[in-house]
Amino acid sequence: MSIMRELKFFLGIQIHQSPHGIFINHAKYAQEILIKHGMTSCDNIGTPMATKHLDADLSGTPVDQMKYRSM
Template sequence: MHGRFEMSLMGEMKFFLGLQIHQSPCGIFINQAKYTLEILHKHGMKKGQSIGTPMAMKPKLDADLSGNPVDQTDYRSKIGSLMYLTSSRPDIVFGLTAFSDVDHAGCIATRKSTSQGIQFLGDKLVSWMSKKQDWTAMSSAEAEYVALSASYAQVM
């Protein structure tokens, strides 16, 4: 490769873009243990405790009636860090699958459509819904979009 490209040999690669790299005769292995500890330290969660999924139900959060502004950059930083972390950690990514369908104009009296949706975490059913739509959809595409939106809201 030296003959075709200008390059320099800097030794065996140990780190690349936050990934720890270990090269052996058996293969190349990557992990992000150091990056994970940096995330926990950055967000003050070094003593964080793991919890199982699904998580325990807790009281719902209410709106902040005092109107205090929220620092969105901190939340976005945490989410972005976790998304990058999942690139090398398939064990922390949960397989969430959602299906939605609609019975377009199924109600004979009102011509309203019925939305249905189911959500799986791994291979376990965690949520389902079936609801008559609040308005009459003008097309099957519109009815499908409304059903998809309702199913997506369950996921989020």
């Protein structure tokens, strides 16, 4: 059996271990998604959409469902 090193990344999760605790985040994974979809220069916003009931937009243009789900 080999000696394992300190865990840094696991399944897209970044792990930081310190005397104060273990901290995890998805920053690298989120950055990869932004790069994949060409959104690295987009502006962020606190609340990305209005909090109201959504219904079908019959006059809207259809979107690629697979691309939408991958975001």
